[in-house]
Amino acid sequence: MVSGTVLGGPWRWLAWWMALACLAGGLGGRAVGLGVRIEADRESVEVGESFVLSLVIEGTQSAGQPGNLPIPGVRLRYLGPVSQMHSINGQTTVQVAHRFLATPEGTNDVVIPAFNVQLGNQTLATKEVRVRVVPRETHDEAVWLKVVVDRDAAVVGETFPVEVQLYFQSVRDVSTPRLDLDGFVLGRASEPRQAATMRGNEQWSVVTWRFAVTASKPGDIRVGPAEVDLTLLTATPGRPGNVFDDFFGPPRNAKRLTVKGEGKVLKVTQPPMAGRPPGYAGVVGQYRMSATVHPTRVNVGDPVTVRVSVEGQGGIERMELPPWPETASLRVYPGTNGFAPADALGLSGTRTLEYVVVPERAGKVRLPVPSLVSFDPVTRTYKTATAGELVLDVLAGAVASGETAAGSPDATKGATNRAAGGESPAAAWRSGPGFRASGSRRWGVGSWVGLVALTPWVAWAGVAAGRGLHRRWKSRPAPPARDGWRRDMQRSRARVEAGESDLFTCSELMRAWWGWWLDREPGTVTAEVAMRELEARNADESTRGAVAGWFEAWETLRYAPGGGAVGSGFRSETLRVVGLLDDWARREEEGGAS
Amino acid sequence: MTRGWRHGLAWLLAWAAWPHVLGAPDPMQEAQKLFAVGRPAEAAVVLAKVVKSGPVGADVWFNLGQAWSASGEPGRALWAWRQGLREAPRDPGLRRSVAQARQRAGGTGGHPLTQWLGWARPEEWAAGTVAASLALAGWWVVGWKWGGKWGGKGLRGLGWVAGLQVFLAAGWLGAVMGLRWSPDAVVVVREAPVALAPVPEAKTVRTLLEGSEVRGLRRHGDWTEVEWEGQRVGWVRTGHLLGDTP
Numbered sequence: 001m002v003s004g005t006v007l008g009g010p011w012r013w014l015a016w017w018m019a020l021a022c023l024a025g026g027l028g029g030r031a032v033g034l035g036v037r038i039e040a041d042r043e044s045v046e047v048g049e050s051f052v053l054s055l056v057i058e059g060t061q062s063a064g065q066p067g068n069l070p071i072p073g074v075r076l077r078y079l080g081p082v083s084q085m086h087s088i089n090g091q092t093t094v095q096v097a098h099r100f101l102a103t104p105e106g107t108n109d110v111v112i113p114a115f116n117v118q119l120g121n122q123t124l125a126t127k128e129v130r131v132r133v134v135p136r137e138t139h140d141e142a143v144w145l146k147v148v149v150d151r152d153a154a155v156v157g158e159t160f161p162v163e164v165q166l167y168f169q170s171v172r173d174v175s176t177p178r179l180d181l182d183g184f185v186l187g188r189a190s191e192p193r194q195a196a197t198m199r200g201n202e203q204w205s206v207v208t209w210r211f212a213v214t215a216s217k218p219g220d221i222r223v224g225p226a227e228v229d230l231t232l233l234t235a236t237p238g239r240p241g242n243v244f245d246d247f248f249g250p251p252r253n254a255k256r257l258t259v260k261g262e263g264k265v266l267k268v269t270q271p272p273m274a275g276r277p278p279g280y281a282g283v284v285g286q287y288r289m290s291a292t293v294h295p296t297r298v299n300v301g302d303p304v305t306v307r308v309s310v311e312g313q314g315g316i317e318r319m320e321l322p323p324w325p326e327t328a329s330l331r332v333y334p335g336t337n338g339f340a341p342a343d344a345l346g347l348s349g350t351r352t353l354e355y356v357v358v359p360e361r362a363g364k365v366r367l368p369v370p371s372l373v374s375f376d377p378v379t380r381t382y383k384t385a386t387a388g389e390l391v392l393d394v395l396a397g398a399v400a401s402g403e404t405a406a407g408s409p410d411a412t413k414g415a416t417n418r419a420a421g422g423e424s425p426a427a428a429w430r431s432g433p434g435f436r437a438s439g440s441r442r443w444g445v446g447s448w449v450g451l452v453a454l455t456p457w458v459a460w461a462g463v464a465a466g467r468g469l470h471r472r473w474k475s476r477p478a479p480p481a482r483d484g485w486r487r488d489m490q491r492s493r494a495r496v497e498a499g500e501s502d503l504f505t506c507s508e509l510m511r512a513w514w515g516w517w518l519d520r521e522p523g524t525v526t527a528e529v530a531m532r533e534l535e536a537r538n539a540d541e542s543t544r545g546a547v548a549g550w551f552e553a554w555e556t557l558r559y560a561p562g563g564g565a566v567g568s569g570f571r572s573e574t575l576r577v578v579g580l581l582d583d584w585a586r587r588e589e590e591g592g593a594s
Numbered sequence: 595m596t597r598g599w600r601h602g603l604a605w606l607l608a609w610a611a612w613p614h615v616l617g618a619p620d621p622m623q624e625a626q627k628l629f630a631v632g633r634p635a636e637a638a639v640v641l642a643k644v645v646k647s648g649p650v651g652a653d654v655w656f657n658l659g660q661a662w663s664a665s666g667e668p669g670r671a672l673w674a675w676r677q678g679l680r681e682a683p684r685d686p687g688l689r690r691s692v693a694q695a696r697q698r699a700g701g702t703g704g705h706p707l708t709q710w711l712g713w714a715r716p717e718e719w720a721a722g723t724v725a726a727s728l729a730l731a732g733w734w735v736v737g738w739k740w741g742g743k744w745g746g747k748g749l750r751g752l753g754w755v756a757g758l759q760v761f762l763a764a765g766w767l768g769a770v771m772g773l774r775w776s777p778d779a780v781v782v783v784r785e786a787p788v789a790l791a792p793v794p795e796a797k798t799v800r801t802l803l804e805g806s807e808v809r810g811l812r813r814h815g816d817w818t819e820v821e822w823e824g825q826r827v828g829w830v831r832t833g834h835l836l837g838d839t840p
Binding site for chain 1 (some may be wrong): 600618622626629630653656657661664665670679687694695696697698714716717718719720721723724730731734738759762763766767770773
């Protein structure tokens with residue numbers, strides 16, 4: 001059902017929509033998910049041009065032909081329905097679009113107001129649609145380009161749409177337009193959209209590119225010009241009698257060229273200084289602001305998420321909120337930002353800014369979400385959007401067991417009251433002893449502890465090694481006895497040669513020599529033993545005589561009075577006999593070896 | 595001595611003795627009162643003086659951390675609580691406060707050795723090590739003297755004592771090395787820029803948030819090269835840190 005307050009003749013709308021509702025009556029249970037909207041295939045048309053207006057009904061394909069839409073100042077002609085079916089991820093949607101050819105009859109913009117539609121048992125609403133009607137331009141070219149701007153003036157920071165329209169009848173290989181935007185910042189661009197239009201009695205195609213641009217500096221600044229590269233196809237005279245020309249049509253000439261469209265000069269001004277509130281950061285548009293926080297009851301130090309939503313029109317996609325005011329009660333960290341555009345250019349929509357806020361004090365903490373100061377280019381006034389009050393209930397989560405709140409109960413109450421303003425803590429305090437009893441600090445990190453720890457092991461290793469060495473020393477093999485007797489002989493000989501000797505020393509020298517030679521105990525050597533050895537080895541006579549004489553002399557002297565003292569004569573004789581024995585022994589060894 | 599000199603001397607003595615007559619205010623009580631009436635920053639100043647005047651117990655460090663935390667200085671609070679943990683590593687309140695502060699700053703704490711062995715102070719490990727070493731040495735002497743040869747009755751139980759001594763000594767060594775490899779300073783400004791070189795015009799490679807625990811590697815003028823989360827990150831203004839920088 002249509003509210004015809006603007007259109008006039010509400011009874012006619014009522015009749016038309018009742019008919020439509022009857023046509024949609026076959027929907028039955030399929031009425032769930034219905035939707036309806038009005039679409040125009042062009043945003044702006046020249047006076048006398050036509051455009052296609054569609055009434056799109058989603059959720060059904062069985063809605064029949066509606067009557068004409070009695071839009072004042074517009075001539076409508078019903079073109080027929082177009083049914084579509086989409087299947088995305090297994091979900092199938094259907095719709096039917098009833099298309100009208102609309103031709104504005106005057107120079108005023110076409111306004112199709114919002115109206116309600118009754119489909120089955122549901123009432124659905126359309127949104128207002130506007131189509132701008134611009135003055136007609138006269139063109140004789142086969143193709144031309146036009147830059148359409150819907151305003152003559154703007155303020156710095158204002159974002160608005162710019163259209164580039166290409167009129168043609170037969171072209172190919174069309175490039176994306178190049179738009180000179182010195183003094184503006186280019187924003188989003190929509191997909192090119194092709195439509196058909198009637199200019200007089202000729203049908204033309206129009207491709208429209210739309211861009212969002214933002215004025216960045218004041219002055220008389222031109223939007224444009226724009227250029228498009230394309231290949232123009234022109235018809236040639238047909239060749240009579242050619243079957244191909246008869247069947248496919250005459251051949252066409254292709255010409256590559258660049259089409260240029262002049263832009264439009266805008267008067268860009270700065271927002272007025274008069275009435276500019278503090279905190280204005282150049283945001284232009286119309287905005288509303290809201291904020292939520294979750295959770296609202298946390299411990300000190302626990303993070304919460306504050307989600308600020310800014311909804312409105314303007315350069316909302318690039319809009320940033322001012323920083324949060326510094327406060328000791330909070331820490332604020334920027335989170336993820338998002339933008340949900342309501343149109344293809346992002347000129348309107350909802351920008352979502354998330355913050356992670358960590359309360360650092362207990363109590364009722366108010367969240368100072370920054371306000372957004374903007375300049376409204378429509379009313380030419382400054383406006384301040386605020387998010388409303390957000391309050392956190394912060395608990396003193398860091399309080400440990402056994403710890404008490406500071407001060408007396410009254411003091412605690414006072415602190416809690418102050419904490420409600422976000423200014424005072426309600427944390428724990430300990431009443432333990434102040435100074436530590438032990439004066440020295442960090443004694444446990446000295447290297448002496450390691451030395452103490454190693455000492456038992458080093459001592460054990462030392463003792464074990466000593467014991468092992470001792471055992472090894474004691475169990476070593478004994479040296480040959482001959483070596484010892486030879487050492488005894490050399491020692492006794494040194495004493496005899498030095499004159500310090502007595503009879504015993506001379507005897508010890510002689511017996512040690514024989515002990516060494518015979519490898520037997522020197523004490524067991526007698527004259528018989530020595531002589532038997534000499535005889536067995538056929539010693540020369542002089543040696544045998546000297547040895548026998550020495551033993552006789554020794555026997556004589558041993559029992560002579562004088563206590564064993566001997567004169568130099570016996571000592572010399574002893575040394576001479578030992579020398580003879582050495583020579584004999586050397587000869588014996590050399591002979592044995594040879 | 596003239597009368598004026600006598601009067602002057604008397605006034606001087608009275609001025610010097612006045613605090614003792616009245617009784618000097620206990621800084622702990624003074625800080626507690628300031629904290630209770632919602633002046634935590636002033637309480638922190640009083641406690642900071644107490645801390646500087648000599649070795650203090652874990653409770654003082656805890657209170658200092660609370661005061662700094664309530665004053666909106668979480669970095670200094672973390673440092674104070676860390677100092678308290680050195681005194682009382684098994685204190686649940688301090689452990690919880692440090693854990694929360696680290697979580698807030700996005701840090702992971704010290705070296706893993708300090709986390710594994712952090713339930714005892716190095717002094718406690720050292721005391722146990724020394725005691726076990728003495729017991730081990732005494733056991734050996736006794737067993738050697740009266741227990742006959744190795745493995746005799748006098749050395750029964752020696753293995754247990756030796757094992758305990760090795761465990762305690764290893765724990766002490768781990769605790770000491772963990773302390774040596776752990777962060778020894780805390781960032782005490784909201785954001786501390788980290789530069790590539792210790793000069794003002796050096797490129798800033800990152801920023802460290804307040805409460806980040808770093809280990810100072812070396813010093814150059816007003817700059818300290820720091821290691822954060824086990825990685826050498828760059829140079830930080832020494833004034834942005836609180837702790838035992840080199």
